[in-house]
Amino acid sequence: xxxxxxxxxxxxxxxxxxxxxxxxxxxxxxxxxxxxxxxxxxxxxxxxxxxxxxxxxxxxxxxxxxxxxxxxxxxxxxxxxxxxxxxxxxxxxxxxxxxxxxxxxxxxxxxxxxxxxxxxxxxxxxxxxxxxxxxxxxxxxxxxxxxxxxxxxxxxxxxxxxxxxxxxxxxxxxxxxxxxxxxxxxxxxxxxxxxxxxxxxxxxxxxxxxxxxxxxxxxxxxxxxxxxxxxxxxxxxxxxxxxxxxxxxxxxxxxxxxxxxxxxxxxxxxxxxxxxxxxxxxxxxxxxxxxxxxxxxxxxxxxxxxxxxxxxxxxxxxxxxxxxxxxxxxxxxxxxxxxxxxxxxxxxxxxxxxxxxxxxxxxxxxxxxxxx
Amino acid sequence: xxxxxxxxxxxxxxxxxxxxxxxxxxxxxxxxxxxxxxxxxxxxxxxxxxxxxxxxxxxxxxxxxxxxxxxxxxxxxxxxxxxxxxxxxxxxxxxxxxxxxxxxxxxxxxxxxxxxxxxxxxxxxxxxxxxxxxxxxxxxxxxxxxxxxxxxxxxxxxxxx
Numbered sequence: 379x380x381x382x383x384x385x386x387x388x389x390x391x392x393x394x395x396x397x398x399x400x401x402x403x404x405x406x407x408x409x410x411x412x413x414x415x416x417x418x419x420x421x422x423x424x425x426x427x428x429x430x431x432x433x434x435x436x437x438x439x440x441x442x443x444x445x446x447x448x449x450x451x452x453x454x455x456x457x458x459x460x461x462x463x464x465x466x467x468x469x470x471x472x473x474x475x476x477x478x479x480x481x482x483x484x485x486x487x488x489x490x491x492x493x494x495x496x497x498x499x500x501x502x503x504x505x506x507x508x509x510x511x512x513x514x515x516x517x518x519x520x521x522x523x524x525x526x527x528x529x530x531x532x533x534x535x536x537x538x539x540x541x542x543x544x545x546x547x548x549x550x551x552x553x554x555x556x557x558x559x560x561x562x563x564x565x566x567x568x569x570x571x572x573x574x575x576x577x578x579x580x581x582x583x584x585x586x587x588x589x590x591x592x593x594x595x596x597x598x599x600x601x602x603x604x605x606x607x608x609x610x611x612x613x614x615x616x617x618x619x620x621x622x623x624x625x626x627x628x629x630x631x632x633x634x635x636x637x638x639x640x641x642x643x644x645x646x647x648x649x650x651x652x653x654x655x656x657x658x659x660x661x662x663x664x665x666x667x668x669x670x671x672x673x674x675x676x677x678x679x680x681x682x683x684x685x686x687x688x689x690x691x692x693x694x695x696x697x698x699x700x701x702x703x704x705x706x707x708x709x710x711x712x713x714x715x716x717x718x719x720x721x722x723x724x725x726x727x728x729x730x731x732x733x734x735x736x737x738x739x740x741x742x743x744x745x746x747x748x749x750x
Numbered sequence: 751x752x753x754x755x756x757x758x759x760x761x762x763x764x765x766x767x768x769x770x771x772x773x774x775x776x777x778x779x780x781x782x783x784x785x786x787x788x789x790x791x792x793x794x795x796x797x798x799x800x801x802x803x804x805x806x807x808x809x810x811x812x813x814x815x816x817x818x819x820x821x822x823x824x825x826x827x828x829x830x831x832x833x834x835x836x837x838x839x840x841x842x843x844x845x846x847x848x849x850x851x852x853x854x855x856x857x858x859x860x861x862x863x864x865x866x867x868x869x870x871x872x873x874x875x876x877x878x879x880x881x882x883x884x885x886x887x888x889x890x891x892x893x894x895x896x897x898x899x900x901x902x903x904x905x906x907x908x909x910x911x
Contacts, residue, residue: 391906396875403774410765411786694891
């Protein structure tokens with residue numbers, strides 16, 4: 379007899395169909411990596427990345443690190459999306475063509491010079507996991523795919539096929555699903571990445587790169603501390619959690635702050651037509667070493683007509699919060715909520731379940747208007 | 751008391767199964783890396799922590815899920831490429847009631863499922879675990895398991911109708 383939980387709601391899909399689906403999912407599974415290849419160089423790298431001290435840790439999609447400025451995750455997820463409502467800005471040529479530059483100062487950026495049919499400016503960002511001085515410009519090509527231009531210090535020897543554009547040597551290499559072209563400019567490396575094959579359009583992009591001062595960017599770059607706005611606050615288990623945000627051209631940096639530090643990410647674009655951001659936009663765990671309980675938090679963005687947010691965590695616990703009205707500062711609202719949960723060494727080792735099951739948004743009449 | 755497995759023994763015993771599980775969560779491209787990275791990280795931890803774990807297999811399923819979730823954020827482009835390949839490879843319409851990954855509608859639907867939902871499906875339909883055990887393995891509530899299962903089934907049902 380089929381267990382009830384396999385046949386609830388409807389007869390389809392049947393357990394046999396579901397099993398077939400799983401069989402298809404794992405049908406093309408690769409062979410496991412040989413054991414001898416595990417625990418060699420890769421292990422050393424992993425050890426190097428581990429914290430050298432045991433202290434409260436904050437992990438999560440956005441709240442991913444307490445170690446300084448961390449900009450990861452959602453950038454990669456969102457930057458390839460062409461912007462529907464955010465301004466498609468172009469940049470006026472500034473200091474001149476990159477081809478003419480022999481070095482770049484720490485306040486200079488590289489963009490596609492205007493007028494540009496090849497790329498529209500979306501946003502820019504300062505900093506990265508490993509290097510706070512990296513300057514990155516994200517844009518959208520005329521075909522809607524993303525282009526990324528990064529200026530930073532030399533990290534490694536450039537490799538790839540060499541091409542000459544305007545008398546300058548670029549190293550072009552294939553990446554996962556796209557291409558990267560890089561060249562050294564004095565003490566810096568400039569790299570340009572795009573999707574698909576490196577073709578004549580991509581080559582044209584390299585020939586149109588310009589150098590501009592930071593003040594000449596269409597919007598202030600994300601990742602600059604001074605422009606953070608506290609957008610939501612929540613108290614749990616004696617700990618005050620604050621959500622802080624920064625916006626440029628419809629793109630956001632969002633940080634979670636507590637007494638021990640902060641973690642966050644940049645590059646998320648919120649279209650108010652969405653009403654509510656994805657349920658896992660901001661998720662994290664604050665788990666003090668040796669403690670038997672941890673604080674799981676979640677946060678997100680909602681449109682201005684959302685008056686209440688209900689957050690259902692993976693353990694079934696539900697929290698209701700009122701997003702902060704930020705009229706005059708931002709067109710959107712933010713929320714943060716948290717629960718205290720049991721925590722063990724095994725949780726620490728396995729990685730902690732920090733998922734949010736569902737986020738429900740209600741308007742001022744307390745009508746459900748969206749879920750995520 | 752059951753004999754404790756070393757990490758290497760656990761890998762030899764469950765490695766292939768874990769790669770299959772990772773494939774179900776994230777697709778075949780990253781599956782081996784997800785499993786290898788998980789064991790690499792565990793190798794970097796102290797042995798005593800591993801030895802204290804009661805149910806190593808359940809623990810590893812949970813580790814793989816957590817790593818698959820982290821991995822998922824950067825997999826969008828790859829997924830799109832695999833999707834195109836799947837569409838290109840499709841040479842026949844699915845038979846009535848057939849639920850196969852060669853059907854781009856199914857690919858779309860499965861891709862819309864979260865790693866947790868895929869994990870619930872895998873453990874329920876492939877490992878034949880009941881919701882209580884799935885909840886225990888994944889470290890979530892039984893209610894969450896049932897809810898994810900219901901939602902995943904509801905989405906897949908639409909594909910069949």
